Amino acid sequence: MTVKIYGSSCASTRKSRMWFNTHNIPYVYKDIMRNPLSIEEFQHILRLTEEGTKDIISTRSKAYKQLNINLETIPLKKLYSLIQEFPRLLRHPIIFDEKKLQIGFDEHNIRQFIPKEERQKFIIDNLFNLNNNPHIEGI
Template sequence: MKKFYCYSRCSTCRKAQKWLEEHQVEFESQDIVKNPPSQEELLAWLTASDKPLRYFFNTSGQRYRELGLKDKLADMTLQEASALLASDGKLIKRPLMVEDKQVTCGFKEDVYQELWLD
């Protein structure tokens, strides 16, 4: 089952959810702020992904800037990144869509079309 991690106040999440519903994609929704993915889940996704660490972070978020992560990501291990992301769902780029080891962050219609339509 596809898992859709979103934040109800995020307009991008709402657009993505609308797209999924319009295309009749079955998914389970989870609030990324109230109930973020675990460190173990995040570590598995980071390890399996060919994307840079920056891809998983909400780089326009207030917390990202407060922590000065722009300058720290290059030296961060996957374990450190997964622990940090699991500690604060607002650090994760959203929406986050997951099925097995397939993961996407953010919403791009062409990516969703390619990866999430059965």
Template sequence: MLTLYGISNCDTVRKARKWLEAHQLDYHFHDFRKDGLTTEQISRWTDGVGMEKLLNKRGTTWRSLPEERRDGLDTQGLQSLLLEYPTLIKRPLLEGDTICHVGFKETEYSALINGVSHE
């Protein structure tokens, strides 16, 4: 089963959800804000895509953080920051048995899903 992580009012998350539904793929939607996050989830994602790819430095949440919170982040510091501010995670994040992918582009989703079991 695929899980799509994000926030419900994000336009890119909506596009990803529409794409998954149009391709009749079963998935569960997990809203960062409403459903929360765990250290284990964030660990899987930092292992799967890396810290730099996971962290959204373009958003207002990142820009509003004090410089001392942003500078010199190691993996543990990043995980704590993402638990505290889930909107710092790039969206959407698609996760499955063999998938951990950040962002949405139709061509990338097609390549990811090709050959993956959806049961």
């Protein structure tokens, strides 16, 4: 399971990459300003979304406002070609693997990319630390 981070030089992308580096989780980074998404990458990301294009399109971006796009009616091929031309239409970063997707940096939700074995170890270690800490009430 390779984690991929697609983004730009924005702060959220930098935070995401730093988080993965700090947690020693390998990832593949792609600067979508220099290397736009392929149609296959775009389709894979769309399959992982809950609400389709609403999840990945930055409706607050200048490009979105200038293009006056209606996400309800625009054909996907047209949207894809606009994303090729205006990559800032996408929210950043897009973090995903084969089954999981996160748009933007969220320190709580990004933990879903920690391998299962390490998450379980982390939970167990913290549980034992709580039980050994007598000043915490209720334990």
